[in-house]
Amino acid sequence: MASAAASSCSSISMMFLTHSCASTSSTAHRLLPPGCLRRRLHCHPLQRGPTYLRCLTFHSSAAAPSLPHVVFPHASLTTGTNTKVIDGKAVSKQIRDEITAEVSRMKEAIGVIPGLAVILVGDRKDSATYVRNKKKACESVGINSLEVHLAEDSTEEEVLKHISGYNDDPSVHGILVQLPLPSHMNEQNVLNAVRIEKDVDGFHPLNIGRLAMRGREPLFVPCTPKGCIELLHRHGISIKGKRAVVIGRSNIVGMPAALLLQREDATVTVVHSRTNNPEEIIKQADIIISAVGQPNMVRGSWIKTGAVIIDVGINPVEDPNSPRGYRLVGDVCYEEAVEVASAVTPVPGGVGPMTIAMLLQNTLISAKRMHNFE
Amino acid sequence: MASAAASSCSSISMMFLTHSCASTSSTAHRLLPPGCLRRRLHCHPLQRGPTYLRCLTFHSSAAAPSLPHVVFPHASLTTGTNTKVIDGKAVSKQIRDEITAEVSRMKEAIGVIPGLAVILVGDRKDSATYVRNKKKACESVGINSLEVHLAEDSTEEEVLKHISGYNDDPSVHGILVQLPLPSHMNEQNVLNAVRIEKDVDGFHPLNIGRLAMRGREPLFVPCTPKGCIELLHRHGISIKGKRAVVIGRSNIVGMPAALLLQREDATVTVVHSRTNNPEEIIKQADIIISAVGQPNMVRGSWIKTGAVIIDVGINPVEDPNSPRGYRLVGDVCYEEAVEVASAVTPVPGGVGPMTIAMLLQNTLISAKRMHNFE
Numbered sequence: 218m219a220s221a222a223a224s225s226c227s228s229i230s231m232m233f234l235t236h237s238c239a240s241t242s243s244t245a246h247r248l249l250p251p252g253c254l255r256r257r258l259h260c261h262p263l264q265r266g267p268t269y270l271r272c273l274t275f276h277s278s279a280a281a282p283s284l285p286h287v288v289f290p291h292a293s294l295t296t297g298t299n300t301k302v303i304d305g306k307a308v309s310k311q312i313r314d315e316i317t318a319e320v321s322r323m324k325e326a327i328g329v330i331p332g333l334a335v336i337l338v339g340d341r342k343d344s345a346t347y348v349r350n351k352k353k354a355c356e357s358v359g360i361n362s363l364e365v366h367l368a369e370d371s372t373e374e375e376v377l378k379h380i381s382g383y384n385d386d387p388s389v390h391g392i393l394v395q396l397p398l399p400s401h402m403n404e405q406n407v408l409n410a411v412r413i414e415k416d417v418d419g420f421h422p423l424n425i426g427r428l429a430m431r432g433r434e435p436l437f438v439p440c441t442p443k444g445c446i447e448l449l450h451r452h453g454i455s456i457k458g459k460r461a462v463v464i465g466r467s468n469i470v471g472m473p474a475a476l477l478l479q480r481e482d483a484t485v486t487v488v489h490s491r492t493n494n495p496e497e498i499i500k501q502a503d504i505i506i507s508a509v510g511q512p513n514m515v516r517g518s519w520i521k522t523g524a525v526i527i528d529v530g531i532n533p534v535e536d537p538n539s540p541r542g543y544r545l546v547g548d549v550c551y552e553e554a555v556e557v558a559s560a561v562t563p564v565p566g567g568v569g570p571m572t573i574a575m576l577l578q579n580t581l582i583s584a585k586r587m588h589n590f591e
Numbered sequence: 592m593a594s595a596a597a598s599s600c601s602s603i604s605m606m607f608l609t610h611s612c613a614s615t616s617s618t619a620h621r622l623l624p625p626g627c628l629r630r631r632l633h634c635h636p637l638q639r640g641p642t643y644l645r646c647l648t649f650h651s652s653a654a655a656p657s658l659p660h661v662v663f664p665h666a667s668l669t670t671g672t673n674t675k676v677i678d679g680k681a682v683s684k685q686i687r688d689e690i691t692a693e694v695s696r697m698k699e700a701i702g703v704i705p706g707l708a709v710i711l712v713g714d715r716k717d718s719a720t721y722v723r724n725k726k727k728a729c730e731s732v733g734i735n736s737l738e739v740h741l742a743e744d745s746t747e748e749e750v751l752k753h754i755s756g757y758n759d760d761p762s763v764h765g766i767l768v769q770l771p772l773p774s775h776m777n778e779q780n781v782l783n784a785v786r787i788e789k790d791v792d793g794f795h796p797l798n799i800g801r802l803a804m805r806g807r808e809p810l811f812v813p814c815t816p817k818g819c820i821e822l823l824h825r826h827g828i829s830i831k832g833k834r835a836v837v838i839g840r841s842n843i844v845g846m847p848a849a850l851l852l853q854r855e856d857a858t859v860t861v862v863h864s865r866t867n868n869p870e871e872i873i874k875q876a877d878i879i880i881s882a883v884g885q886p887n888m889v890r891g892s893w894i895k896t897g898a899v900i901i902d903v904g905i906n907p908v909e910d911p912n913s914p915r916g917y918r919l920v921g922d923v924c925y926e927e928a929v930e931v932a933s934a935v936t937p938v939p940g941g942v943g944p945m946t947i948a949m950l951l952q953n954t955l956i957s958a959k960r961m962h963n964f965e
Contacts, residue, residue: 426800
């Protein structure tokens with residue numbers, strides 16, 4: 218039945234069957250339990266469907282047949298001739314060093330230390346990890362890190378009270394509410410309560426509006442898309458006049474990335490879940506920014522020779538050879554991309570490290586602005 | 592010398608020499624004084640260069656040689672087989688009738704009449720005409736129209752004082768500052784002073800931000816792009832999944848038009864002055880919205896068979912046969928477009944009448960929202 222369904226599918230859908238992009242669909246059939254396979258087959262490639270990790274969760278909780286032990290080849294970090302690996306770790310290290318120097322200079326000159334406050338609600342392990350990493354990153358560059366951790370059953374009012382406190386606290390220059398919030402809270406109300414001058418995430422609609430408008434400047438640019446553009450800049454990749462395709466239109470990455478590229482005079486197309494023939498459009502791009510959360514969705518054949526690829530996707534796929542049982546891959550099939558692209562970000566080690574670096578940079582910018590420190 | 596310059600130009604630049612899209616460039620050479628010709632030749636097609644009307648002004652004020660009397664053929668309102676003319680006059684009439692009925696129902700039910708306040712500064716004839724037309728339009732649907740006309744040498748504080756008064760006036764549901772303001776005023780400061788709940792133009796960055804973000808709703812959608820989408824809706828033209836190209840990225844039309852198309856699930860590309868090979872990209876579009884202010888820029892050969900064209904451009908070109916000495920044409924060469932497009936807006940009579948209809952609609956929406964009237 219799986220084969221019949223597969224044969225009626227377009228080649229676009231087919232690729233979701235494979236989690237190593239080099240493997241064939243027949244191999245892929247062996248990798249997935251039938252329920253999982255069906256869910257993939259009926260999913261448009263750009264829809265924000267369940268990730269494979271969720272698929273695994275579904276599988277284990279539903280006591281589906283056990284997965285065969287198939288070895289997933291690791292994404293090779295070798296590249297095709299002349300293909301440049303855009304090393305996000307190295308760039309983010311460089312940026313953190315610059316921030317460290319600036320934080321130190323500011324402290325010496327005016328006695329002010331930038332401060333970032335993080336509000337965490339509930340017991341999600343992933344959220345706790347993100348918050349811990351942000352705290353560590355702050356410490357590493359000399360930024361003060363404040364944190365409040367509220368219980369899962371806290372009220373919206375409690376969260377708002379803490380935001381209000383940080384809004385009024387002159388030692389806090391940036392406020393970050395870790396998402397997602399528990400479902401009984403109105404995320405929009407909570408985020409809107411953060412003073413725009415401290416909205417280091419850059420998600421306030423006033424910031425986004427300014428980002429969209431010519432002649433206006435946002436107070437903060439959202440961290441992940443800002444990191445993508447910074448990677449291009451620091452690798453000397455020109456944007457002006459280039460055809461750029463952004464895959465995904467989320468408020469957090471895709472949409473602001475498209476606005477940023479357009480501000481830099483690229484000709485931008487946004488490809489999303491309702492786009493027909495995405496591969497045709499993507500193939501025209503000189504610069505691809507992909508942010509859809511679909512493992513290995515963009516194949517080598519979708520990429521124009523010499524294109525530059527910024528892969529925002531961080532997707533866990535099963536890997537019995539890994540101690541954790543899974544490994545991370547991007548939205549773009551790395552092994553195929555390096556054969557055609559002129560430059561490509563690896564996953565992990567590409568955009569990922571840039572996001573926190575940009576958060577630190579936004580906090581520094583905020584502190585400098587509040588204290589008129591140049 | 593003009594010929595030499597012309598021969599070194601690309602075919603894209605060449606078309607600016609012609610103000611009837613059917614005429615040849617050699618004809619065009621005869622239409623323009625040499626100084627004017629040079630200015631055209633070095634201008635990228637999508638740059639907001641001087642319009643031909645400004646060119647005429649330049650010509651007359653500089654006492655350049657008189658223009659030869661050449662007859663410009665009028666844009667024919669006939670169309671190719673099966674091409675639909677999108678009649679903005681008829682649609683806007685229908686919308687105004689709907690607004691009239693709603694204004695009357697609201698007045699009867701709760702005794703409230705929507706009110707639009709317009710602030711005009713200075714003596715620009717075109718601005719005075721726009722304001723007069725808006726006033727007339729308000730009257731025609733039963734909306735109260737308030738107006739203040741300040742002298743050219745008024746201070747910014749005086750303008751802000753009037754805005755503040757209208758912000759606090761409960762009989763005013765929409766405030767419109769007629770642009771451009773005199774050069775000694777800061778346009779951004781003035782526009783930002785309008786209460787967002789009364790920003791019927793929809794130009795506030797908070798409105799634009801909400802327009803850009805998924806899951807957010809702007810209080811008002813800017814009138815001209817809203818009119819473009821309304822024309823598509825009322826002609827039963829589906830947007831979802833279509834390739835759309837917006838030509839021009841102004842804050843007033845191009846940018847919000849692109850955001851609106853994307854909200855309706857089109858795959859959108861914005862073409863602008865830095866775009867290479869705009870015709871190649873435009874040729875892929877199922878829907879074209881052009882808003883660059885360049886007469887007859889988009890040629891028939893740039894249009895995919897069956898595309899839908901919304902032409903926002905209203906460009907005056909010389910026409911000695913017209914009593915006014917000029918006539919209006921769009922950004923798209925109408926005579927050629929009707930041969931390939933499935934539907935097209937004429938100029939005038941397309942998008943133009945929709946803008947004021949949408950302003951009236953936004954004022955009605957504002958009054959309804961303020962009084963919780965459904």
